[in-house]
Amino acid sequence: MSGFVYRTIGMMSGTSLDGVDAALIETDGVEVLRRGASLSLPYPASLRRDVYALFDRAATLRGDEPDLLAAEQELTALHVEAVRQILTREGEADLIGFHGQTLYHAPDRGRTWQIGDASLLSRETGLPVIHDFRRDDVAHGGEGAPLAPWYHAACLAGEAGPVAILNIGGVANITFVGRDGAILAGDTGPGNALLDDWAFRHTGIACDRDGALARAGKLDERVLSVLLDHPFFSRLPPKSLDRQEFAGSLDRISLLSPEDGAATLVAFTVKAIAQTQLPEPPRAWFVCGGGRHNPALMTALAHAVPGAVKPVEALGWDGDMVEAECFAFLAVRSLRGLPLSAPGITGATGLFTGGRLSCAGIRPELLVRGALARATGQEAGALARD
Ligand SMILES: Nc1ncnc2c1ncn2[C@@H]1O[C@H](COP(=O)(O)OP(=O)(O)OP(=O)(O)O)[C@@H](O)[C@H]1O
Numbered sequence: 001m002s003g004f005v006y007r008t009i010g011m012m013s014g015t016s017l018d019g020v021d022a023a024l025i026e027t028d029g030v031e032v033l034r035r036g037a038s039l040s041l042p043y044p045a046s047l048r049r050d051v052y053a054l055f056d057r058a059a060t061l062r063g064d065e066p067d068l069l070a071a072e073q074e075l076t077a078l079h080v081e082a083v084r085q086i087l088t089r090e091g092e093a094d095l096i097g098f099h100g101q102t103l104y105h106a107p108d109r110g111r112t113w114q115i116g117d118a119s120l121l122s123r124e125t126g127l128p129v130i131h132d133f134r135r136d137d138v139a140h141g142g143e144g145a146p147l148a149p150w151y152h153a154a155c156l157a158g159e160a161g162p163v164a165i166l167n168i169g170g171v172a173n174i175t176f177v178g179r180d181g182a183i184l185a186g187d188t189g190p191g192n193a194l195l196d197d198w199a200f201r202h203t204g205i206a207c208d209r210d211g212a213l214a215r216a217g218k219l220d221e222r223v224l225s226v227l228l229d230h231p232f233f234s235r236l237p238p239k240s241l242d243r244q245e246f247a248g249s250l251d252r253i254s255l256l257s258p259e260d261g262a263a264t265l266v267a268f269t270v271k272a273i274a275q276t277q278l279p280e281p282p283r284a285w286f287v288c289g290g291g292r293h294n295p296a297l298m299t300a301l302a303h304a305v306p307g308a309v310k311p312v313e314a315l316g317w318d319g320d321m322v323e324a325e326c327f328a329f330l331a332v333r334s335l336r337g338l339p340l341s342a343p344g345i346t347g348a349t350g351l352f353t354g355g356r357l358s359c360a361g362i363r364p365e366l367l368v369r370g371a372l373a374r375a376t377g378q379e380a381g382a383l384a385r386d
């Protein structure tokens with residue numbers, strides 16, 4: 001253990017817009033000592049609709065539009081509720097890592113934007129909140145994503161490379177760990193987001209549950225090659241995506257039946273993963289994120305890549321909570337000034353820390369004591385534990 005151990009609640013609301021995942025871990029930002037309570041709170045359908053509508057205008061939003069602020073308040077309130085429920089089960093915590101909802105991600109334009117009111121979250125919970133994890137990385141020439149490789153690598157400690165951790169969320173991303181422990185990471189392409197949108201369009205259900213549509217359909221090779229004809233796929237990792245980057249793909253499959261369209265989208269996600277250029281083929285692929293619940297995706301993946309394909313539960317992890325736990329871990333790294341950026345992970349020009357601290361909810365005397373503790377060489381965790 002290299003420092004003070006923090007009981008930290010991490011929260012992620014991912015690109016699938018399915019809701020907020022929250023998990024408490026005990027960590028010093030280098031190792032994970034304990035995984036505690038976790039939960040998911042679904043977005044109400046109206047909030048999902050409201051955020052979805054914001055995606056379409058994200059590039060031109062200023063940040064003070066009433067509908068944007070209303071969505072931000074509502075999703076922050078859901079995070080406050082998630083913290084309350086975790087605290088009911090865990091008693092106390094030191095810190096919150098708050099990812100927020102990515103609205104817009106364009107590192108090539110120097111922007112990545114996660115909405116969520118960290119100051120309100122801190123006031124409502126009385127805890128310090130680390131947020132805005134991606135901005136500094138972009139400022140240092142990085143992609144701003146993925147950041148989870150830090151957590152994947154910490155949890156993999158002792159597992160011999162070459163292995164891959166594959167997250168299939170709304171977007172899919174990979175962490176490759178070589179024999180020598182070197183990490184190469186990046187988004188691979190679409191995950192479930194297109195399939196969710198397609199399923200919703202045809203069935204009114206928010207995802208292709210258990211791959212039912214895709215398993216009844218046939219992949220259209222010609223359409224698949226059109227989908228794969230996108231400049232993102234000729235880039236080498238590290239690289240990242242905005243959720244909406246491939247939204248136009250749905251127009252390209254619009255003439256297919258619901259089943260064939262779903263089968264083609266599954267093949268799109270899987271082919272994009274399989275063709276990602278890695279230093280050597282992983283001997284095992286451990287899959288986390290909601291996509292591992294889709295048997296159509298998992299079966300297609302097992303056929304498309306060399307090496308074993310298993311859910312991360314094979315490593316003893318909870319594949320639905322990896323990202324929430326990750327933002328708890330990264331919050332502690334941020335508090336301690338440890339790196340969140342690295343050239344092999346995000347393409348940043350060096351090792352840099354990131355994230356912002358909101359202490360709006362902390363009693364002033366604790367802040368003063370926290371500052372004193374830091375000045376005398378103790379760690380800031382003393383601040384919230386007091
Ligand atoms: N039983 C299931 N059958 C099919 N798909 C499922 C099932 N359960 C979950 N999913 C998929 O998983 C998605 C949610 O995955 P997850 O929570 O990992 O995404 P996210 O965290 O929002 O995304 P990201 O990692 O891109 O931020 C759902 O939108 C759905 O597509």
Ligand SMILES: CC(=O)N[C@H]1[C@@H]2OC[C@@H](O2)[C@@H](O)[C@@H]1O[C@H](C)C(=O)O
Pocket residue numbers: 014015102105112144145146147148149167169170171172173187240241323
């Ligand atoms: C900009 C943004 O929010 N990116 C997400 C998204 O969801 C999956 C993939 O795209 C990944 O790059 C990232 O999230 C995870 C938690 C990450 O940063 O590792």
